[in-house]
Amino acid sequence: MIVARGLTKTYGPKTAVDDLSFTVEPGRVTGFLGPNGAGKSTTMRMLLGLDRPTSGSATVNGRSYAASPAPLREVGALLEARALHPGRSARDHLRWLAASNGIPRARIDQVLDLVGLEAVADQRVGRFSLGMGQRLGIAVALLGDPPVVVLDEPVNGLDPEGIRWVRNLARELAGQGRTVLVSSHLMSEMALTADHLIVVGRGRMLADCSMSRFIADHAASYVRVRSPRTAEVETLLRQHGLDVDRQDVDRQDGELRVQGLDAAGIGELVGGAGLHLHELTLVQSSLEDAFMTLTADSVEYAAHQTETAGALR
Amino acid sequence: MSAGPTTSAAPLPSAAGPDVVRLDPDRHVPGRRAPGFGAALNAEWIKFWTVRSSRWSLGLLFALGAGLTTLICWGAARDLAAGATTEVPETFITFGLLFSQLTAVALGALVVTSEYGTGMVRATLTAVPRRGRVLAAKAVVLAGVLFVAGVVTAFAGYLGGNWFLDREGFGVALSDDGVLRALVGNGLYLAGLGLFAMALGLLVRHTAAALTVGIALVLVVGNLAYALPGAWGEWVAKVMPGNAGGTVAQVLPFNGGAVLGPWTGFGVFAAETAALLIVATLVFRRRDA
CATH class of the missing domain: 3.30.70 (Alpha-Beta Plaits)
Structure with a gap:
């Protein structure tokens, strides 16, 4: 379970995350939704102890991430940007991660197999496609078989087959009783994956409710x-x-x-x-429309001609 | 946002509902125990050896260090035999250090800046959130590897160079004053230099910037400082990191400028490195990754 209380992050005069409080419960997929620049990644970095909150706190399973003695066994995270050295092989990347948290080496082959990278495990990850990189990121997240899984934009760069795989994986992990937090800027993706929604815009909480409630309230x-x-x-x-x-x-x-x-x-x-x-x-009206309406005022980089949006539909 | 989801009172997975199975955290990953410093050290050790830049840098360190010493001694042996130089043979026996120190700076900087350049640092800190522990593990691996590489390189250079000197009757024995100290000192100095560059890398977080500052400070500014006038100028030159630290790795100073005694010099350099590392650690602990 993840609990955020009054989580706030400011960079100079700009407030990236503004007083967010929420609870991510186990046993279901919680979608973390918001337009680009809404503060999703910053929030996730604070959950993982990478960024220091300006005020407020975040705890995972009752304590701060940094206080966990073996964090990879407790929380598995897929970070948005690729957090790996391009010169290292996928297997070596998993090898040092496993070593850092006392995870047996046998688990490396298990997760490589799970994400379908066993054939390219010894290639340098610099040669990986975006989709393969995402799969490796998911392997990293599952390495410690953690009860809490945090995935930041996991379907980015995946092909339709990969997207469906991630969707099913997230549901399966939640079905096993894990706490699953998945961020996305795509409502349509969340509609198929999440049971519960946390919607943010410009760092502020816009909605925290079940998916069905969100549909009833917002899809006109x-x-x-x-x-x-x-x-x-x-x-x-x-x-x-x-x-x-x-x-x-x-x-x-x-x-x-x-x-x-x-x-x-x-x-x-x-x-x-x-x-x-x-x-x-x-x-x-589609959920996408509902999401657009809800976040209309909080889009960071809005295109100004409405024709543009129409032309791309 | 009014009525939230119907949450059950108990937050534990086992009580979340009938559809939810109880999660056994040890199912796939048995042996739950708190990994300590050893695990962090092991991880950094694997990281160090699984990128090409480490192996390249070490190869270059050996080639430059041992190779140049041998080459210089070959040339010096002839000059000494011909009476064409007033230098003493001891001056040349760790000469390759002038160049191998560059690779130590590069390796030390890269150990941290490559993590910033690639975003790896975020993976590192999610795996080991205790930042002081991360830095300690990195420092031990880096310093350990550079010490061994420095000593091995110095001995290889000594063996190669002394073969030529010995042939002309100017051989330097290991038991001669300061020779063994200089060979081992080579490892100490390179280890220290690596840590110095690592601290710079932590502060600037950028490979090119760290290399530029490191090399400029150790080589360029260090030599320019000798041009400063007066007693205080000489004093400044003596305590520049490269000048102070290098003394322990030379039997007799190469450049003829004023230097501190070998152990005093190394002590000054070690203190400078420690101070820079402390500042870098404090910054690293506070900063967002």
């Missing part, structure tokens, strides 16, 4: 209504107190977005007035 839905007589339908719906949003109604593919009543109710209303409908669809 509306009913898409299209009709050859849009204006009349709109007037009718507004008369019944519904919230109507016009989208390109002057064009052929224009639509009304209606909130406040379900599709069946809207259909009956419109039908009762003798108007025709060409489409009546419940649209559930």
